[in-house]
Amino acid sequence: MTDSESALAAEASRPGRSGRGGKRERLVKAAVQVFHEQGVEKTTLGDIARAADVPLGNVYYYFKAKDQLVEAAVDAHCEQIDALTAELDTLPDPAARLKALVAGWVDQRETAARFGCPFGTLASELDKRDDGLGEAPAKVMRTLLAWVESQFARLGRADAAALAVELVAAYQGMALLTHTLRDPGLMAAQGERLQSWIDSLAGA
Template sequence: MTNSTRAGKRERLAGAAVRVLHEQGVEKTTLADIARAADVPVGNVYYYFKTKDQLIEAAIEAHGRHLETMIDTLERLPTPPERLKALLHGWIEERDLTAQFGCPTGTLASELDKRDDGLDRAIAKVMGGLLGWIESQFRAMGRDDARELAVALMAAYQGVALLTNTFRDPGLMAMEGRRLERWIDSLA
């Protein structure tokens, strides 16, 4: 097996872990579920990941890579308000998935918080990266209260993600997204 084949299977397993953990939750998900979703024989999973926690760590790393890619894409936009509104649009585009399963990162963070293995700190670091980026956008807009505004934006998203999931109503995400766009415009 070549290194690229190994890396491909490992990444497939990590990607499947992100998806299955989001859909089923940490406690209900088994290594066999993830192997099935990745189309990898369950026995091969142990070659890449010895424990479920290692696979969860790989899923957290995949969340981090996704965030980095998303930020790189958003950084190509010319102004901080445009970048923040594009972030909102990305969240809104995922409203049907959010209605069904909740925010992928937020629900994982909530589940991992109930465990005593340190994985909660790893997902907090990923979420902290997004919070820091949002803060930098508000700071680039000349806002002295950039940290507070970043927390408010992230809290509004996490709150509406919870409500969207609780009520299975994607329209809530769209409605709050429009309000947050107007809010961002009012701050520029």
């Protein structure tokens, strides 16, 4: 992968690239961050308000309850996936796009070591609830899987769907191990392995 491809993946995978934004946008970005770092159950609206630098009273103008912020955070993850894949689609071929996706994950290894995968940890926590929110993260995962599958299909792979599951599952697994062991190097090493695997599938 070229330096420019790696830089593109890192920039595309980094949330909050559009500046400070309005209060609602800041609250949603703060919710994504604080839910990742603290978990949904431990997070209060006050925590999110402080992280967004918004008065607590203003939060209720946009969100009447924390669950509405949870839903907005899930939507934000979906938007981040859409933005990431749109930027990756500017790369010249499917293998380069998939390798840049992996590079973007690896570039977040320090964060993963501290807090785990931003979306995987949220999905795991919501799955334990019985209020319907546990089903919301599925649309984010389906969006990512569909894009990855499309790239493998462009490589001519008849097993593109299975390969997409394998790649995304590998990322979730290495993110979990990286967090559990607090070892960013593990993600770096596994990222190299995944990039070599993609090369082999592409016939490089």
